[in-house]
Amino acid sequence: MSAPEAPAAAVPTGPEPGRAGQEPDTAAERLARAALTRILEPGDEHGGRWIARYGASGLLRILRAPTYEEGTLTGVGPDRISGYRRRAAAADPERDLAAVAEAGGRFVVPADPEWPSQLDDLGDARPVGLWLRGRPHLRMWALRSVAVVGARACTPYGTHMAATLGAGLAERGWVVVSGAAYGIDGAAHRGALGAGGGTAAVLACGVDTGYPRGHLGLLRRIAEQGLVVGELPPGSHPTPSRFVLRNRVIAALTRGTVVVEAAHRSGSLATARAAQRLGRAVMGVPGPATSGLSDGVHELLRGGAELVTDAPEVVELVGEMGELAPCRRGPVLPRDLLPPGTARVLEAIPAGRPVRPPELALAAATSTDEVIGRLYELHSLGFVERHGDDWRLATPADDPRPLSGSTRRGGP
Template sequence: MTPGADGRRGAGQDPSSAGVRRRIPERDPDEAPEAGPGKTVSGQERLARAALTRIVEPGDEHGGRWLRECGAVELLRRITTRDGTAERLGGMTPKRLAGYRLRAEDVDPGRDLAAVAALGGRFVCPGDREWPSQLDDLADARPTGLWVRGPRDLRLWALRSVAVVGARACTPYGSHMAAGLGAGLAELGWVVVSGAAFGVDGAAHRGALAVGGATMAVLACGVDVPYPRGHAELIGRMAEQGLVVGELPPSDHPTRSRFILRNRVIAALTRGTVVVEAEYRSGSLVTARCAQRLGRFTMGVPGPATSGLSAGVHELLRGEGVLVTDASEVAELVGDIGELAPARRGPVHPRDLLDEVSARVLDALPYRGAVGGREVARTAGTSADEALGRLYELHSLGFVERDGEGWRLTPSPLRNGDARRGGA
């Protein structure tokens, strides 16, 4: 027996699923004729996807494949009715289906959409104008949708974003480097993305906020759940000034597996991932390896070789990771043509500007005492006239001085990088 036109439940229908189906309208009066690039998904599709975020765990590739094959509305219908169609989905086991149906009993997507709207947020689906298309690289592990808080456009911000991740129990060095990277990237016009955790994540977010820059937090819980609680104020600031996003619906809490699965979103959303301090077993390295698989840039900030918190980063750098030390080096790697880091070199001393012969003549003078012009010429490997001419030039520049019939060094070369200072 099937439901009639008046919506009454037939004998073969699950009582718990009827409520879910009544919350999903059969037809959206404002439904667009098709969904695609530049279009917004229908209200029916949005409600179905919102419901599925409570039923299907993040990163569930079985669910992602069924979603791709059936569509959100049809998949939800199959899960929440007992007409035998759900059992025919490839890979759907009785145990898995029972778990889905248990979760579906309390699903109310309209309530969840209203809850996030009350926070000034929204639910962004594939097909929406705001959907970051780079998340499609995750294939069947792509998020069903993203719950978003914040006034900024998610797609536009994700186009120029970099992830900065690392150890929660970081050292002062790690915190300093993360804050510097966050501030530097923000000043260069990049959006700093991280997970709002203690340690490196929080330092990167704060660094970006400190310079009035853009930063985005990807949470492993509902966007209305401040986790960790110690970062409630920080997450609130990002929701007001930037973006806070997550796959899980309002009020959902994090679990260990959800933190790991959250990292794939960070990796896919951004152009590259920078790791600042990480042990061999680290969620940050999961993010970096996921970024590598997706063809994104992976970078690491080196630390002391004796530090266990740098061991994972160094292992990454021994592979395909690229060593970076500041924001300009990150931008050079992930940015567009012309975004080059400044050339690196040590300080320029006055003696560095001397030509080759003058430098040899200067080197021919002893550290202490004076020598004649002929001895200088012999040591420098040049003629006496050439040596004398160079000595007078060096005298005018303040490198040497006369001492009777000989020549000696003035103190100034020793203060300006004389190679012989300190026995070097």
Template sequence: MSTEDGPDAELLARVFLGRVLEPGDEVGGRWVREFGAVEVARRLREDGPRPAGVSDKRWAGLRARAVRAAPERDLDLARSAGVRFVRPGDTEWPAQLDDLGDARPTGLWVRGRPSLRIWALRSVAVVGARACTEYGAHMAATLAAGLAERGWVVVSGGAYGVDGAAHRGALGAGGATVAVLACGVDRPYPRGHTGLITRIAQQGLVVGELPPGEHPTPSRFVVRNRVIAALTRGTVVVEAAYRSGSLVTARAARRLGRHTMGVPGPATSVLSAGVHELLRDGAGLVGDAAEVIELVGDMGELAPDRRGPVLPRDLLEPDARQVLAALPGRGAATAAEVARGARTTPDDAIARLYELRSLGYVERQGDGWKLTRQAMISVQAGRSEC
């Protein structure tokens, strides 16, 4: 990040551009790609030759910001707050962010000890509604805890609702979590999450594109979501209305070739309408951490097969289960009637009935046979599964 004599020119240029260009500015990103960060910074600082196609108004606005930019001061402020600047080419830079093309961040401010690059290699985004329901908060926390327990890093935006529940779920499980903010990482937002974001910085990572002291705006929240999508292997949306910002993250993930997943909710819930739309568009339906990992993990990391509880009748041999099923739910039946219902011989039916009596499933009633109370419950449970 620096030379022996202090920060190098390319580092200072990228910190400078982080003050001048808005996050996600693809035009500015193209300039950096074509001319290099140092040259773009020089032109803005010295009012040098402007790139082709730039209007007077846009150039004047960028120049006004350039006059106030002080990269050395930003680095000093960051250093005093325990924050570092990570840029493309650094060993800590997550290479998957390069998939953003000209919308790639000029650099990231990182607060926390772990390596962002290493953590991002095995990470999943869990996002959703700010005004989530109890169900949404429960699912987000449970998913995040399950992912953390399995060694996955949970990435979210630090906001109220689903984001906060996901971070808390990961922390509560003793796992790793990353908060990607739409403001300076030295300025926790929302303020009600100051304690949570401070805890994340102590146990995980707090990341952002904006320099120290910068405040969030609605547009910055939207463009921040592309970083969450690019940083992770996949994005899970827990709850989202049709216009939710978390859908922006999911769509960005899809464009980048990442996995997109949704947790279904009630069909009547407005907060699940956006998730259901994602599912109709081909997102993976997930209900727990194992199903998420089956999609984003390595080959062989499969979720367990889902099945109902094992009932006592499941342990019977097929022929005995067939005879048991042939008995009426109420009243008694003769051995001949049972044989016809079970499509077997009377002798075989009688043998199976005595076997079932020894196990407590049937009892004699005169010349007939009837289910015991235990068997009635078992048979009814089996029929309800059909």
């Protein structure tokens, strides 16, 4: 008679944590998650499912066990499992936690009050944990944050728009989130810093690594005034795939994403697409139709993204009820303020020759007496001149200058 099969409980399962706020806040779980950030690549959905089933501690025990029972971790082949196990053997979470503490940082896990619950919208692809540098409370900041992203090789127009948006959002109490890359990202961060506001940089490397090298000074300023965020443990270096996966965190962390300049293959479009999948607001700043760096933005706009040109328009889309952008209209000219009947008589006066009231009444479709009354009103306002029984337009016929105080953003 054959021996009975080992019960399923022989495989370490640990808790089935689910989502934020349901996970055991233990030192072992925190240490295991720190180790798993060095074992699993960002966005690894297989790893996310395993953590949901076994818990972080249980998954780490499986990967570090002397022998591995085939079929325990499903969804990947034996070579992949072997790679995970080699990484697990080399992981030293105590060293990583000490390194981030020495850099003035910390490690945040889903059980922590500081964990932004909107990251749970990523499902199995949510971060295992987040490494942070900076004093602000990440969850509180994320509640009122906007991503501003775009091309690295941007134009002066793009730099100006990104910096202006960053400053305008910061002045209105919004946190500007970007990736600290050259071009649009850096301009958005600098705009927010220059306005004395909050900004957060989400990196595709360790928060102590400082990439790109040319932005070391900028990253120091962000760490002092804002937050530097990353999924990867200290000392980790970026790779092309990590940049793309980093973008999903930017999209999930914020209320909406603004793309300033982007070509068709720009990585910032991946952030916008991730935001669309998550149900976040997606916005684009239009550029010249002749600029290849605006092609991707224009494609987003054609696909349903919202067109924005300044911070108030962004806040109207991502803010609370009543946070509306000001009314937009052109300059108000004096003739715009005329009553309809008077304006109709003015429009009926021919340019370059005099006219008499009966002829004008026919052109304006009204009575002669009505026309005479309107003409005297227009004369007092300087629109027409009288020469005997004839009337003609004054010179100049109309004052093209807007009334004092009128602007593009509103009326007088």
